[in-house]
Amino acid sequence: MIPLMLDLTGRRVLIFGGGGVGARKAAHFEHEAEVTVISRSFSPRFDGLSVRRHETDLASLPDDAIVELLDGAFLAVAATPDPALNNRIGRLCASAGVLFNNAAGKPGDVIIPSVVRGRNYLIAISTGGKSPAVSRYLRMRLESEYADLDRMIDLQEEMRSILRETEPVQAERSRTLWKILLDDEIRELLALDYGRARELAITRYLHA
Structure with missing residues (x-):
C-alpha cells in the first residue's frame, strides 16, 4: 500500500453499519466528505455528527440494491458486525470501482x-x-x-521567510532552520512564550 493524503471535499462516502464502529468511521470523514450511513438502527454516538442516515436492513438487501446505493460513491466502509456481509459489500465495491475499507472481514484496498x-x-x-x-x-x-509542534512550524515558516531575504545560499538556509528545530532551549520557550522563542532564534542563528 502507498500512503496518500486525499482531499475528500464534495466526495461521497458510504458507511455500512450504524453501530459504534460505524460512528467512529463516520466521525473520521464527516468534517470533509458527504457521509451517508446505511443501517437499520443507529448508535447514539451518531448524534451530533453531520451525516445523512439511510435506514434499511442491509442483510436483506439484494446485490443490485447495494450496487444502486454505491452509485456515485468515492469510498465505502463496511462497519457491520457481520464479516460475511462486509465481504459481500467489498466484492460489490470492487465490481463498481468504489474504494473500500473493511472493519471486519477481508481487508479492502483502503486502510483508515x-x-x-x-x-x-x-x-x-x-x-x-x-x-x-x-x-x-x-x-x-x-x-x-x-505538543509544541504547531508553534515550531509557525516559527520555521517565519524564519524561512526572513532567511529568503538575508541568506542567498539554500544549503545555509536549510542548515540554519535545522539548528533552530533541534535547539532544546527554543523548544522549551515555545511552550511558554512564542515571542521569546522567536527572539532567541533570531539572535542565536540569524544574527550570529
Whole structure:
C-alpha cells in the first residue's frame, strides 16, 4: 500500500453499519466528505455528527440494491458486525470501482489510519490492521511529546521567510532552520512564550 493524503471535499462516502464502529468511521470523514450511513438502527454516538442516515436492513438487501446505493460513491466502509456481509459489500465495491475499507472481514484496498492533527500538520499512523493498540499508543506519544509542534512550524515558516531575504545560499538556509528545530532551549520557550522563542532564534542563528 502507498500512503496518500486525499482531499475528500464534495466526495461521497458510504458507511455500512450504524453501530459504534460505524460512528467512529463516520466521525473520521464527516468534517470533509458527504457521509451517508446505511443501517437499520443507529448508535447514539451518531448524534451530533453531520451525516445523512439511510435506514434499511442491509442483510436483506439484494446485490443490485447495494450496487444502486454505491452509485456515485468515492469510498465505502463496511462497519457491520457481520464479516460475511462486509465481504459481500467489498466484492460489490470492487465490481463498481468504489474504494473500500473493511472493519471486519477481508481487508479492502483502503486502510483508515490513526490520526494526529494540529493546526499546521497531519500525521497518519497505521500498523496495517495488525495492532490498533500500537497505532493508538504512537498517537498518544506524539500528542504528548510534541505538543509544541504547531508553534515550531509557525516559527520555521517565519524564519524561512526572513532567511529568503538575508541568506542567498539554500544549503545555509536549510542548515540554519535545522539548528533552530533541534535547539532544546527554543523548544522549551515555545511552550511558554512564542515571542521569546522567536527572539532567541533570531539572535542565536540569524544574527550570529
